[in-house]
Amino acid sequence: MNKLTDLLDYIRKIPVPFLVAITLVLAMILFVPQKVAETLAVDGFRDNYRIFLGPSLILFLAFSAARVFSHFANNLKRKDNTRKRDLSLYYLTPEEKGYLVQYMLFKKNTIHVGLDDGIMAGLALKHITYRASNIGDLLNGFAFNLQSWAREYLEEHPELLDGYAGKPLTPQQKLYR
Numbered sequence: 339m340n341k342l343t344d345l346l347d348y349i350r351k352i353p354v355p356f357l358v359a360i361t362l363v364l365a366m367i368l369f370v371p372q373k374v375a376e377t378l379a380v381d382g383f384r385d386n387y388r389i390f391l392g393p394s395l396i397l398f399l400a401f402s403a404a405r406v407f408s409h410f411a412n413n414l415k416r417k418d419n420t421r422k423r424d425l426s427l428y429y430l431t432p433e434e435k436g437y438l439v440q441y442m443l444f445k446k447n448t449i450h451v452g453l454d455d456g457i458m459a460g461l462a463l464k465h466i467t468y469r470a471s472n473i474g475d476l477l478n479g480f481a482f483n484l485q486s487w488a489r490e491y492l493e494e495h496p497e498l499l500d501g502y503a504g505k506p507l508t509p510q511q512k513l514y515r
Contacts, residue, residue, distance in 0.1 A: 423465065432504070451482060
């Protein structure tokens, strides 16, 4: 049983183009007409090992189909995630837009806010911003950067930031405001 499991793990690691090539070669050996098999000198091999070639073809067909299906499913999932990610920029609150304007309009790479800032936490939860450093302090706050995909999308669609309100404040600015 371990040998079968090891074989299946090995087959799972074979690149898809090579897996398809093996499947096509097995199919060709099994299904090519006798005259062509004699010309290619695979007729003796086919006759001697037919008992292994048939099940091998079925196994490689199944793995090829599964890998190709998995590849297309992953592409669809990636496109759907990208669409949802981009769509999240269309439903920003005015306050969230106010934070993002600081990155775009003023060409900032980093904004400092406190960890208790709910607006920045929401943007980070949506994967629009991220905490750039775990080092911060109570007065200046922590550094947050804009994700590169969000910056690129907002540069292409600056109208998404229309109607912004407010701006991010460090804990010190909130304290003395």
